[in-house]
Amino acid sequence: MHKLELKNVSIKRGNLTIGLFNFTFKENESILIYGPNGYGKTTLLLAIAGIIKYEGDIFLDEKPVKNYALEKRGITYAPAKPTLINRISVLDNLKISGNSAVEIAVEMGLKSYFGQKAYTLSDGMKKLVQVSMALGSSAPVILLDEPFAFISEEKSFELKSIINKTQGKIILITSHEIIQNFSEYIDISKYQLRNV
Amino acid sequence: MSFTLSTLYDIFLSPVSIPHTVVGIMLLLTFSPSSPFYPLLKSINPVDDILGLSLAMFYVSSPIYIMSIKETFDKADVELEYFIQSLGKDRYFIFEKVLIPEQFDSIIRIALLSLGRAISEFGSIIIIAYSVTFLPFFQYVKPVTVFIWYKYDVYGLSSALGYAAALLTISLLISFFIYALSRKNAQA
Numbered sequence: 001m002h003k004l005e006l007k008n009v010s011i012k013r014g015n016l017t018i019g020l021f022n023f024t025f026k027e028n029e030s031i032l033i034y035g036p037n038g039y040g041k042t043t044l045l046l047a048i049a050g051i052i053k054y055e056g057d058i059f060l061d062e063k064p065v066k067n068y069a070l071e072k073r074g075i076t077y078a079p080a081k082p083t084l085i086n087r088i089s090v091l092d093n094l095k096i097s098g099n100s101a102v103e104i105a106v107e108m109g110l111k112s113y114f115g116q117k118a119y120t121l122s123d124g125m126k127k128l129v130q131v132s133m134a135l136g137s138s139a140p141v142i143l144l145d146e147p148f149a150f151i152s153e154e155k156s157f158e159l160k161s162i163i164n165k166t167q168g169k170i171i172l173i174t175s176h177e178i179i180q181n182f183s184e185y186i187d188i189s190k191y192q193l194r195n196v
Numbered sequence: 197m198s199f200t201l202s203t204l205y206d207i208f209l210s211p212v213s214i215p216h217t218v219v220g221i222m223l224l225l226t227f228s229p230s231s232p233f234y235p236l237l238k239s240i241n242p243v244d245d246i247l248g249l250s251l252a253m254f255y256v257s258s259p260i261y262i263m264s265i266k267e268t269f270d271k272a273d274v275e276l277e278y279f280i281q282s283l284g285k286d287r288y289f290i291f292e293k294v295l296i297p298e299q300f301d302s303i304i305r306i307a308l309l310s311l312g313r314a315i316s317e318f319g320s321i322i323i324i325a326y327s328v329t330f331l332p333f334f335q336y337v338k339p340v341t342v343f344i345w346y347k348y349d350v351y352g353l354s355s356a357l358g359y360a361a362a363l364l365t366i367s368l369l370i371s372f373f374i375y376a377l378s379r380k381n382a383q384a
Contacts, residue, residue, distance in 0.1 A: 051278055070281045077282040079275040087297045096293075097283050130279070137283050 002027040002061055002140040004048075004170050009056035010193060011047045016040050017193040020056070025184070027140070030163055030171040034178050035188035041174035042080060044188065045143040048172065049077035060141060078134035080146040080174075082126035086119035090129055093118055094136070101136025108132060108158055123150045131159060135166055142171045148179070219255055220323025223248070242324060249325035249339055253314035261310040268302045269295065305377040312370040315363070317341065 003026055010019025018040040025031055033041050047054040050065065050073050058065050065073050084093045091114040094101045105111070108128050113121060121129070127150045134142050144163075148156045163171055164181060178185065214222075227237050242248030276298075277290050285293075296303070318341040326342055329335045338346055340363055348356035 049278070049282060069286075070278065071284050071286050073282070075282060077278060079279055081275050083273055083276040083279060085276070085280070085294055085298065087300070096280060096285065133283065134279075139282070139284070 002168070002170055003059075004141050005057075005059040005062075006048070007057045007059070009047065009054050009058060011040070011043050011052065011054045013040070013043045013046075013052060016043060018043060018188070018191045019193050021191065023186075025170045025172070027168060027170060029183040030166075030173065031184040031186060032179055032182040033172060033174045033186045033188055034176065037176055039188045039192065041176075041188050042145050045077060045145050045172065045174060048141070049073070049075050049143055051077065074139045075141040075143060076134045076137040076139040077143045078130050078145060078147065080149060082123045082130055082150055084118040084121075084126050084129055086117065088118065090114050090116055090118055090121065093129060094133055097133035097136045098138060099136075100138075101133045104136045104162060105129060105132040107162060108155070124152065124155070127151055128155060128159070135162065135169075135171075140169055142166075142169050144171065144173045146174055146176075148175060216256060216317065216319025217323060220252060220320035223251055223255065223320065223324050244325055244327055244329060246325075246328055246330040249321060249328050252320040252324050253317055256317050256320060257310040257314040260313050261306055264306040264309065265303065268299050268306065272299060301377045301380055305374050308370050308374050308377070312367055312374070315340070315370075316367060318345065 003024060005025075006021040006023045008019075009021040010017065016038070021044070033044060035041055043052065046052045048058060050068065050070055060074055065075070068074075070077075084090075085096075090105075090110065091102070094105050094114075105114075105128070110125070110128060110132065113125060113129075118126065118129070127147065131144060131147045134144060147159060147163075151159065160179070160181065163173070173182070223242065225231055226233055227240060227242055228234065229238075231237070240247065242251055272295055277294060280290055280294055281287070321339050322342050322345070325339060327336045327338050329337075340359065344356050344359045344363065347359060
């Protein structure tokens, strides 16, 4: 059973300081971090991924992850910007993550795009491929920054159902609005230590 | 102001900031018996040699290559790198499978730009490699820019025109390829 713990975590980025975060997330939980833009939703994900510095401790399965390199941390971070390796095909992008990503992409109805070079896709399609790659990764923690941005309502619904079906992972998602059916909700506006 | 080796290089040694005839003299001095490097370099004689020609071309074109490549890599999509890295891939994978393929056209374009600069070099070449010998392939052959100057200086403008036109054609072809790659890059 995977477990992600944040103990007294605070993050300073530019004029923004957020914290203190004290949470324990368990396997099969999906957590929505919501709040207005500029309040630190992405900042929190970047800190958990280890891309930016933070105070406090983050434990994955009881082990501190602070000194782990991004590729060895067991945490996958999909940025808000729909970004893929443009010069290779959609299928080759998915294969970087693994076979599960390919299966998820098929489930999302992306099979007809597999042969296309990634740069030919719309931002919405890129986003779906990117999220498929993240959800299909072997990491126990998946961080999805604004996964519902750029995509249609219909695809958002499908994506939400895939996220809810995903087993064995802890999934943290950011959104500027509240979306129903997540296990836990974090209102980022309540964690403003300093926001100038 | 922090004074690093890089600053020293930018101010005093960068071929961008020193006249190229001086670069030629500097290269000559580096390999001369009075140079502090002479004990290490005494077995090498770059004067009128393919090595001297290559060194002069390399010295004047490498800063263009290095600065442009650095600028290109600085502009690379960091978020994509983080994303792929967080999928468990290390930095070598990112370099080989993300950075290089994504920037391939730029790398070729910059290489062509540097090649164009190297081909058009004159000032340092005339000092160190006026007439090049590279046995068994050729002997006493003047590099094209030196040859054009020689023709002009000795026989006059009409004699140099044909060679100048040929070099111009090559330079324009390189410029065309650079333009085509830039357009392709912008569209991708």
